[in-house]
Amino acid sequence: MTEKVTRLAERLAVLLGPDAVITDPVRLRTYECDGLTNHRARPALVVLPDDGAQIAQIVRACVAAGVPYVARGSGTGLSGGALPRTDGVLIVTSRLRRILEIDIANQRAVVEPGVINLDVTRAVRPHGYYFAPDPSSQQICSVGGNVAENSGGAHCLKYGFTAHHVLSCEVVTPDGEVVELSADGPGYDLLGVFVGAEGTLGIATKVTVRLTRVPQTVQTLLAAFGSIEGGGTAVSAIIAAGVVPAAIEMMDALSIEAAEASVACGYPPGAGAVLIVELDGPQAEVEHQFAQVKALCEEAGAFEIRVAADDAARALIWKGRKSAFAAVGRISPAYLVQDGVIPRTSLPRVLARIDELSAESGVRVANVFHAGDGNLHPLVLFDDAEPGAAERAEGVSGAILDLCIEHGGSITGEHGVGVDKARYMPRMFTAADLDTMQMVRCGFDPAGLCNPGKIFPTPRLCGEVPGVRKGVHPLVEQGKADLF
Amino acid sequence: MTEKVTRLAERLAVLLGPDAVITDPVRLRTYECDGLTNHRARPALVVLPDDGAQIAQIVRACVAAGVPYVARGSGTGLSGGALPRTDGVLIVTSRLRRILEIDIANQRAVVEPGVINLDVTRAVRPHGYYFAPDPSSQQICSVGGNVAENSGGAHCLKYGFTAHHVLSCEVVTPDGEVVELSADGPGYDLLGVFVGAEGTLGIATKVTVRLTRVPQTVQTLLAAFGSIEGGGTAVSAIIAAGVVPAAIEMMDALSIEAAEASVACGYPPGAGAVLIVELDGPQAEVEHQFAQVKALCEEAGAFEIRVAADDAARALIWKGRKSAFAAVGRISPAYLVQDGVIPRTSLPRVLARIDELSAESGVRVANVFHAGDGNLHPLVLFDDAEPGAAERAEGVSGAILDLCIEHGGSITGEHGVGVDKARYMPRMFTAADLDTMQMVRCGFDPAGLCNPGKIFPTPRLCGEVPGVRKGVHPLVEQGKADLF
Incomplete structure (x- = not known):
């Protein structure tokens, strides 16, 4: 641990109490990865806040110390969105498990981010309602993680993704301010960009969810x-x-x-x-x-x-x-779970081509998919004891994504970009598209400390991003760049 | 016309051809207001581009000249979102009326922003589909305007707003770059923040809409x-x-x-x-x-x-x-159309209080509303020949909005903030909430030339906004503010 992080740990122990701060390397190992197990990083420090106010304190302390931080719910994500930074703080929301309000008349509930997805449904089921997003991990994944990843599930064909079931969020912004983001209100729909931003634009501390009639x-x-x-x-x-x-x-x-x-x-x-x-x-x-x-x-x-x-x-x-x-796992020692999307009309052609890729490479591919919305989950099988097999599987997995893009689809349907697919982003987006996303990221997080290294293929300091557009910013042209 | 604008007009006439540039004051009068007729401003210049590439050229020319610009569709908006700037350019999209693609198998169509809302439905009706958003003005309003204002309509209770029916947009950003924003793809859902941003984050030049089965x-x-x-x-x-x-x-x-x-x-x-x-x-x-x-x-x-x-x-x-x-208009010489939202469960209490407000002030209020989603359209009647009557009507109209906020509602359901309600924004949002929106605006539009003066109560230069957060930006604290 660097001296900077040691001092931060002491400061956080004072703020939150010593039992809320983990620095023991053995205990830290638990948090090395999320559901994407082939990427691991032991965090310098784990904190277990009790409520949103403590999260705001933690974020402000991290920003003041210049230490990066990552929020984590249950750690079931499949793209490494909650992968810690070895030089940073991991903020675990598991103690924020209160259902704060159930308002059946207006078909909504207010929950803390650590509440388990299925527990929302359990709480409102007696009233004839449920929480619609149903990722396969719904017995253990948290609502905060659902918000970060904009989680789907088998029933999102009809009911939509998490974004369609979140009405507002209380959010700690990357510089520690507490704001309320709402989809319905006037002004910008910042909730829209926040949900699914994979934890890079702040941390949800209260989530108002829509309840759906059973x-x-x-x-x-x-x-x-x-x-x-x-x-x-x-x-x-x-x-x-x-x-x-x-x-x-x-x-x-x-x-x-x-x-x-x-x-x-x-x-x-x-x-x-x-x-x-x-x-x-x-x-x-x-x-x-x-x-x-x-x-x-x-x-x-x-x-x-x-x-x-x-x-x-x-x-x-x-x-x-x-x-x-x-x-x-029963029929193969190891496998990669892929997550791509194609237009429904391309299903037969794409599946035939996946068969060919499999035959050409000798790598077996099992196909399980949400057919209604064209979301493929090819499982690419390999034997991790066989030299080169993992690389060949990676090759086929990547080729399947290229195939999805080629047919007008996308590199991820519901698992997110995280660390896993950042390198594929330039295959889908132009530099201008990615810059526009970066501009928003820098609007929220100019210091670049909030879950850095995710989504974007080439992490850059925010100061470098406006530079890309320098030629067209009149204030920059006039030598007033310091105003930005 | 200032010399700056005169030079810009000459430049645009060269780029677009002289028939696409209007400078004649009489012809300019047509564009003085949109559907909010009590706010008027004659634009310095109107341009009528033919396609998205010309819009990008216009925007780049405006940015280079430091001249503000506003995009306008059919001008049916009720909050003054397309109110021109007297010192700026009005970009009218009425020549961008092509339906570029109809893809029934994937239930989508690609249209230009000037296409009339109802014309989308007319084009796909023979296939058994329609375009769901149905503002009352659907016979004349444009899809681009629907996107800017996130338009609703009588049927949005079941079918949702324009945001739920736009799959992607080609957008000219405020500095003239052409980007593709999509809701479904990986990365940030910038489409979510763009739709309903009232033309302040760029101009849509192609819109891919979802088609709904009749x-x-x-x-x-x-x-x-x-x-x-x-x-x-x-x-x-x-x-x-x-x-x-x-x-x-x-x-x-x-x-x-x-x-x-x-x-x-x-x-x-x-x-x-x-x-x-x-x-x-x-x-x-x-x-x-x-x-x-x-x-x-x-x-x-x-x-x-x-x-x-x-x-x-x-x-x-x-x-x-x-x-x-x-x-x-038959029973009152003049009236204001108000647009507020309340939780459905508050309908009886709020309507009773509106009755009291009307009785106390002697100002008649007619109530017409989308009851299913709690969207009220009180019509506040007055006689514009009677001294002080307009002010009294304004007073009642504002009091109704306060009532909506008090009951957990919102100052606008579907008409938008525009110039009309910017002053009410601080009643709903904290300074931190509004700053977060401003950060995004500045990310897209650092020069502040794209539809300025709308939505935000106190227009500020983007350079002033990060200043608000100065104390918490480590790079600013370290004297590296120029990196922003």
């Missing part, structure tokens, strides 16, 4: 196809018919094989792909549209369709899908 | 109540039942009187309030929920319920509502 009914079917193409055709037909299912998930043969080996979900044997379609809403609507979906799956060549008769049957259908990532 | 069926009813309270109770009951109507509109006795006098819409005589409820969606769902809505209106004390049997009957029901603003 639907009257839910119906789920599993359709088995001979090939991925058949499943893709069904997806296009369903969307084209104007039906918006709560979820449409697809798994290919390799991921089905993995799921069977792991949880014996009993999917139809011989399926080249299965499609899980879930509809929810008023009974009359769901029944009407469910019949349509069944017919469209049959027309697209489904050789077997199973309809869940009750909650137990529904859970069994979902079990295979939800276990897919972990299950792949 | 619903299978639409049903509309008119319910008449003895009092506003009865209508308010029905609104709460409908929302609490989990029904999301396409629209719920309410009119009070005075606005009904005005509408009758103007268009003879034949609303039930003796009504203290009427509620218009429209449901749309799949037939099975709509029929089911429509019966619920009827029953809830009856329970809330509706003394007459009319169901539109066909499109003609539906049009008649809407005729009264749509003519309400203009109709008020």
